[in-house]
Amino acid sequence: MKRAAMTRPSVFQTDDTEGLQQRRRFLDEVEISIRSANREIIHEKVPHFTRDSFFRVAVSVARLRASYLLAVTTMDWQRASETGIRDIGRLRTMYEEAREGLVALEHAIEVGYVDIVEDAIPMPPPPPEPQE
DSSP states (O other): OOOOOOOOOOTTSSSOHHHHHHHHHHHHHHHHHHHHHHHHHHHHHOOEEOHHHHHHHHHHHHHHHHHHHHHHHHOOGGGOOHHHHHHHHHHHHHHHHHHHHHHHHHHHHHTTSSEEOOOSSOOOOOOOOOOO
16 A cells, blocks of 8 residues: 655645744844844955955956857867866866856845945056966
């Protein structure tokens, strides 16, 4: 005789209104505590950000993306060496890590982990591309 599979209802799929409200309150309080801890810890290391400093990070990500795409489009994939493929992998990893860092920075700004201060002077043009 086959037993019916037992599934547990979600904590939010219950008729227990009081219990549901208690769990939601708990999760809200935990979220507030986590946000507070993140703000305190991150703010200690990165107290503020300016438009210029954010722009410099974004330009760095763009340069890494361009280097990676250039390597991909100029690679002779029919005759690719292990070293060439390793180099492209390294460029991809650098670009992806920088991009994820920029996403994390945007999130930190959005949720208030980092303070934004206005630049005292207009944003300068991006720094020149480093020569290889």
